[in-house]
Amino acid sequence: MVASPEVDRVPVLRDRAAAARHLGRICFKTGPPTHTGVELEWTVHDAADPARPVDAAQLRAALGPYSPTTLDPTSPALRLLQGGTVTVEPGGQLEISTPPRASVAALIEATQSDITQVTRLLDAAGLTLGHAGLDPYRRPRPVIDTPRYRAMRRVFDRRGPAGRTMMYSTAGLQVCLDAGEPEQLAARWALVHAVGPPLLAAFATAGRQAGRDTGWASARMGAWWDIDPARTTPVWTPGRAEEDPVAAWTAYVLAAPLLCVRDGDGDWTPPPDVTFADWIDGALPRPPTADDLEYHVSTLFPPVRPRGYLELRYLDAQAGREWTLPLAVLAALLTGADTVGAAMAVAAPVADGWHTAARCGLRDPSLAAAAAGLFDVALTALPRLGLPAALHDEIDQGVRRRRDAAERRQR
Numbered sequence: 001m002v003a004s005p006e007v008d009r010v011p012v013l014r015d016r017a018a019a020a021r022h023l024g025r026i027c028f029k030t031g032p033p034t035h036t037g038v039e040l041e042w043t044v045h046d047a048a049d050p051a052r053p054v055d056a057a058q059l060r061a062a063l064g065p066y067s068p069t070t071l072d073p074t075s076p077a078l079r080l081l082q083g084g085t086v087t088v089e090p091g092g093q094l095e096i097s098t099p100p101r102a103s104v105a106a107l108i109e110a111t112q113s114d115i116t117q118v119t120r121l122l123d124a125a126g127l128t129l130g131h132a133g134l135d136p137y138r139r140p141r142p143v144i145d146t147p148r149y150r151a152m153r154r155v156f157d158r159r160g161p162a163g164r165t166m167m168y169s170t171a172g173l174q175v176c177l178d179a180g181e182p183e184q185l186a187a188r189w190a191l192v193h194a195v196g197p198p199l200l201a202a203f204a205t206a207g208r209q210a211g212r213d214t215g216w217a218s219a220r221m222g223a224w225w226d227i228d229p230a231r232t233t234p235v236w237t238p239g240r241a242e243e244d245p246v247a248a249w250t251a252y253v254l255a256a257p258l259l260c261v262r263d264g265d266g267d268w269t270p271p272p273d274v275t276f277a278d279w280i281d282g283a284l285p286r287p288p289t290a291d292d293l294e295y296h297v298s299t300l301f302p303p304v305r306p307r308g309y310l311e312l313r314y315l316d317a318q319a320g321r322e323w324t325l326p327l328a329v330l331a332a333l334l335t336g337a338d339t340v341g342a343a344m345a346v347a348a349p350v351a352d353g354w355h356t357a358a359r360c361g362l363r364d365p366s367l368a369a370a371a372a373g374l375f376d377v378a379l380t381a382l383p384r385l386g387l388p389a390a391l392h393d394e395i396d397q398g399v400r401r402r403r404d405a406a407e408r409r410q411r
Helices: 016-027 056-066 104-124 147-157 162-169 182-194 196-202 219-227 245-255 276-280 290-297 320-333 337-350 354-363 365-385 389-409
Strands: 036-042 044-046 085-088 094-097 127-129 172-177 304-306 310-316
Touching (some): 016 245, 016 290, 036 320, 104 127, 147 162, 162 219, 172 320, 219 310, 245 290, 320 337, 365 389
Antiparallel strands (some): 036 172
């Protein structure tokens, strides 16, 4: 195996304690919880025939200088006008990642501007963004191929077809929130996990794939569960509610099998079942570096992933401006210790209901009741976000509509 150039420039991890210290520094950066970010992902379709495949050349032509280098190695990869970056996933899904903003209103305004810019670029090329968390028209097929994606596919194929579905057909909405002050971290970490199942159920949009009904409310999350439990199951569970977040995450990271081992332009596929802890212990020809550890973290996909902030990965892509609703709900639930406590009391009975949420959505009465209760807490706290009147009314009405839908499911 050829050592990557980074080996000569970053610290080598000689033992597990060094890895734990590095993870503690980079994954849980505490401080006042003031910033919010969002990552929006969509499938991309031919505007005239959404079932027609879209290839890399079409995406390069549409995005032009905003193309990521994985799509066009010569691209300047310009940021969008409001600072968002464009990436393209292995199945051709398009993602906009925003800089964090100090207010939800500023985040929504800037993100919507970048969405409008990208939409115009795609419109001019005869392309359009999808409206669901799973491609409802096409079977999974690769559009971009890189050493990382090839290694991922090979490892996922060992377990079955779910990995290809995830890589090539899914689209998610990721909400990014500050971890908070040290004394807030454990409660915020627990809450963003506990509210996951009811909010997944309430905002599920991934029931169809390749022209058929999957039988799932969110087959997108169903695919994630089938990939590899060692890298997709939640880090926090009600049964380990008192566990220190940093210790729990460190154990999770070190126990997860390797997905990619970078080797220049060669084959990045790791040997089967070698964990990062095994690598530290000498399982591969060279020792890992801190950079290798950070890259390994990027190949782990639990519903909540700490990246200095808390990255919430459990929501399906939403149609149109509906993405603003779960963003505002989550931000409102975390506005204070009172809302965190109230939301935790509502969500606790269904906090481990991830699979039921993905399979049944709001057809499950307990999840419907929890979703309605969380929407009530969020509506009470919504004025704290300081939204402009028109935006406040738009989100208030949207959340009330979702709450009413959840309440109807309980009857």
